Amino acid sequence: MVDHFGRTAKAALTVEVEATDGRARAGAIHTPRGSIPTPVFMPVGTRAAVKTLDTGDLDRLGPPVVLANTYHLMERPGPEVIARLGGLHRFMGWDGHILTDSGGYQIFSLDPKVTDDGAVFRSVYDGSYVELGPERAVAVQHLLGADIAMVLDVCSALPAETETLRRAMEMTLRWARRCRDHHRNGDTRQHAPGQLQFGIVQGGVDTDLRAESAARTVEIGFDGYAVGGLSVGESRPAMVPALAAATAHLPTDRPRYFMGLGDPIGLVEAVNNGIDMFDCVLPTRLARHGTALTDHGRINLKNLRFADDDRPIDPDFAHPLTERYSRAYVRHLLVTNEPTAGRIITLHNLAWLARLTGRMRDAVMTGEFARLRREIWSRWAPGEQPVDGF
Amino acid sequence: MVDHFGRTAKAALTVEVEATDGRARAGAIHTPRGSIPTPVFMPVGTRAAVKTLDTGDLDRLGPPVVLANTYHLMERPGPEVIARLGGLHRFMGWDGHILTDSGGYQIFSLDPKVTDDGAVFRSVYDGSYVELGPERAVAVQHLLGADIAMVLDVCSALPAETETLRRAMEMTLRWARRCRDHHRNGDTRQHAPGQLQFGIVQGGVDTDLRAESAARTVEIGFDGYAVGGLSVGESRPAMVPALAAATAHLPTDRPRYFMGLGDPIGLVEAVNNGIDMFDCVLPTRLARHGTALTDHGRINLKNLRFADDDRPIDPDFAHPLTERYSRAYVRHLLVTNEPTAGRIITLHNLAWLARLTGRMRDAVMTGEFARLRREIWSRWAPGEQPVDGF
Numbered sequence: 001m002v003d004h005f006g007r008t009a010k011a012a013l014t015v016e017v018e019a020t021d022g023r024a025r026a027g028a029i030h031t032p033r034g035s036i037p038t039p040v041f042m043p044v045g046t047r048a049a050v051k052t053l054d055t056g057d058l059d060r061l062g063p064p065v066v067l068a069n070t071y072h073l074m075e076r077p078g079p080e081v082i083a084r085l086g087g088l089h090r091f092m093g094w095d096g097h098i099l100t101d102s103g104g105y106q107i108f109s110l111d112p113k114v115t116d117d118g119a120v121f122r123s124v125y126d127g128s129y130v131e132l133g134p135e136r137a138v139a140v141q142h143l144l145g146a147d148i149a150m151v152l153d154v155c156s157a158l159p160a161e162t163e164t165l166r167r168a169m170e171m172t173l174r175w176a177r178r179c180r181d182h183h184r185n186g187d188t189r190q191h192a193p194g195q196l197q198f199g200i201v202q203g204g205v206d207t208d209l210r211a212e213s214a215a216r217t218v219e220i221g222f223d224g225y226a227v228g229g230l231s232v233g234e235s236r237p238a239m240v241p242a243l244a245a246a247t248a249h250l251p252t253d254r255p256r257y258f259m260g261l262g263d264p265i266g267l268v269e270a271v272n273n274g275i276d277m278f279d280c281v282l283p284t285r286l287a288r289h290g291t292a293l294t295d296h297g298r299i300n301l302k303n304l305r306f307a308d309d310d311r312p313i314d315p316d317f318a319h320p321l322t323e324r325y326s327r328a329y330v331r332h333l334l335v336t337n338e339p340t341a342g343r344i345i346t347l348h349n350l351a352w353l354a355r356l357t358g359r360m361r362d363a364v365m366t367g368e369f370a371r372l373r374r375e376i377w378s379r380w381a382p383g384e385q386p387v388d389g390f
Numbered sequence: 391m392v393d394h395f396g397r398t399a400k401a402a403l404t405v406e407v408e409a410t411d412g413r414a415r416a417g418a419i420h421t422p423r424g425s426i427p428t429p430v431f432m433p434v435g436t437r438a439a440v441k442t443l444d445t446g447d448l449d450r451l452g453p454p455v456v457l458a459n460t461y462h463l464m465e466r467p468g469p470e471v472i473a474r475l476g477g478l479h480r481f482m483g484w485d486g487h488i489l490t491d492s493g494g495y496q497i498f499s500l501d502p503k504v505t506d507d508g509a510v511f512r513s514v515y516d517g518s519y520v521e522l523g524p525e526r527a528v529a530v531q532h533l534l535g536a537d538i539a540m541v542l543d544v545c546s547a548l549p550a551e552t553e554t555l556r557r558a559m560e561m562t563l564r565w566a567r568r569c570r571d572h573h574r575n576g577d578t579r580q581h582a583p584g585q586l587q588f589g590i591v592q593g594g595v596d597t598d599l600r601a602e603s604a605a606r607t608v609e610i611g612f613d614g615y616a617v618g619g620l621s622v623g624e625s626r627p628a629m630v631p632a633l634a635a636a637t638a639h640l641p642t643d644r645p646r647y648f649m650g651l652g653d654p655i656g657l658v659e660a661v662n663n664g665i666d667m668f669d670c671v672l673p674t675r676l677a678r679h680g681t682a683l684t685d686h687g688r689i690n691l692k693n694l695r696f697a698d699d700d701r702p703i704d705p706d707f708a709h710p711l712t713e714r715y716s717r718a719y720v721r722h723l724l725v726t727n728e729p730t731a732g733r734i735i736t737l738h739n740l741a742w743l744a745r746l747t748g749r750m751r752d753a754v755m756t757g758e759f760a761r762l763r764r765e766i767w768s769r770w771a772p773g774e775q776p777v778d779g780f
Contacts (some may be wrong), residue, residue: 054733072726174488332466336462
């Protein structure tokens with residue numbers, strides 16, 4: 001099989017695992033566009049921009065992949081507009097990878113009416129009724145030209161009854177099958193010939209459902225697999241077994257993506273359970289509210305104690321884009337409501353997380369992941385211990 | 391005389407006029423920090439940041455000088471804090487020039503009580519009473535470590551009675567003398583040993599007062615001269631003669647700065663009357679509201695007609711920081727309230743204005759300034775004509 005760049009495609013292999021340490025993996029996801037080293041944190045650019053940054057900033061930060069949101073772009077400016085303008089990469093001016101989530105998570109916060117046809121809900125933009133079903137979700141992502149597209153799934157708020165979780169899981173599986181078929185055969189396919197498609201495992205915190213959801217999603221067969229519907233407020237002792245139950249049934253030669261996770265301890269626990277990819281709005285949202293990630297935990301730079309602090313945001317992390325700015329300067333910009341403040345902390349938080357995933361990658365390569373995991377726990381949850389039974 | 395870099399200072403020469411074309415000048419302002427090619431537009435970073443940009447952006451845009459505001463920085467974070475942190479350049483992480491205005495313009499929008507001692511007014515931050523007199527305005531600018539400091543002046547709203555304008559001019563002259571003395575002898579002087587200080591010409595649109603104000607300010611003797619209190623709502627036919635009356639009495643070997651001017655026709659008319667330097671919040675404020683400067687006038691990118699427009703913001707101006715972004719993309723970011731929109735247009739407007747002043751500089755060098763002036767009029771005020779009697 002020859003791909004559209006004339007290369008022989010490794011049709012059955014989308015992730016190359018270069019090293020493992022326990023269940024933790026370090027590798028690379030191969031796509032027609034290039035390779036994504038893993039573990040990887042994907043900055044979120046919901047509406048085709050990471051808030052406060054432009055694409056030149058992304059070039060300088062260098063994340064190998066950024067996220068955009070199918071639902072939001074479907075509403076504004078519309079996928080047909082983006083397709084006419086040459087697709088999402090050209091629209092943003094971005095040569096790196098783009099993963100589009102399907103909109104499932106957004107929709108299910110909008111109190112939708114859900115049938116097998118899809119979801120009907122009120123637009124966050126103008127209150128009109130919007131319909132989104134599996135085929136349209138796939139077609140929109142084709143039109144956007146994402147490198148990696150997600151199936152439309154049904155998310156459940158937690159806690160939920162087992163029966164509710166099962167119904168959501170079953171509908172997710174039916175939709176997944178239709179998404180897979182439409183991904184391969186839909187008439188919009190030519191807009192994204194090299195696009196990968198990931199399935200999504202659901203099942204709440206029920207380990208049996210998670211295992212079943214994973215096994216049956218793998219039966220359908222996707223280029224990669226995501227774990228959805230976790231990190232939605234459940235406790236970590238509830239989350240990790242559900243995650244482990246899912247990953248135990250996922251093939252080792254496909255990427256694994258934990259949706260909506262961005263805190264350092266969450267990341268290290270997920271990698272510890274074999275996850276390769278993450279996204280979350282948290283690091284960029286926190287930044288706009290003045291909170292920076294550091295090797296000694298979160299700090300809110302609005303705090304008076306930083307008014308005279310000449311040190312960089314994280315004294316243990318000098319990054320060329322932010323090392324010139326003192327905590328005192330950033331605090332001044334925050335308390336005077338200067339938009340530059342959120343920008344500087346956004347650059348810092350994304351650079352800091354890229355370093356964290358890079359350190360995890362290096363630690364897996366050198367067999368030191370367990371030590372790094374303990375270090376992250378001691379820095380971010382001093383006094384707590386990682387539960388090795390996870 | 392040897393300056394603090396060990397160089398022989400050209401004590402009597404702060405601007406080197408390299409070429410003239412009519413009254414228009416092209417040259418360079420020499421300071422202990424380096425040289426500023428003129429004419430030059432200075433982006434405004436009121437609170438030590440240009441809104442939506444960080445200092446890395448300024449490095450990439452490359453303006454030779456940016457403005458900061460004495461009044462605002464005096465209030466937050468306070469000049470003593472900035473001095474302790476190593477001065478404004480280190481605070482911002484900026485190696486280029488900084489000019490600080492004196493706060494006169496801000497104060498006189500706050501309905502101050504003015505005596506010879508200075509102005510008393512309500513803080514825009516917390517409503518408390520703030521005092522600012524000539525000596526304090528100088529000391530604050532010393533503590534900030536500006537390369538170029540401005541005297542504290544008394545601005546009059548226009549229109550105004552001649553007697554009101556005269557009183558403001560006389561007080562500005564008394565304050566100018568005290569500012570000059572404190573600049574040279576104040577005990578904060580060691581914070582800014584190489585600082586230049588500019589006087590400010592007042593007098594409203596009264597040409598006699600402008601001439602008198604200029605001549606008497608020159609008698610005191612400054613490193614450069616600003617024209618203040620214009621471009622405050624008066625008509626262009628009223629503004630230009632007042633400007634010409636002032637510049638006629640300014641020495642040719644000192645820089646001339648028109649305060650608060652940023653529209654293309656205003657710039658070209660000011661250069662036509664011998665002005666070297668400008669600042670204005672307009673280009674950056676317009677940007678945050680969606681308005682871009684182009685070779686065909688202002689456009690508001692929120693307009694529906696740009697929804698499908700794949701061309702760059704100004705099709706006649708490709709700049710490396712913004713050329714990748716289509717009008718359609720920027721419009722999408724504007725209508726969805728993404729902060730990235732204001733950022734992209736801010737970069738564009740500042741780059742566009744730098745090109746405009748660069749073109750004026752080149753035109754003066756090649757004797758084509760009159761042709762460029764007509765071109766700018768035809769593009770920005772089609773149907774109108776420059777009045778050559780100005």
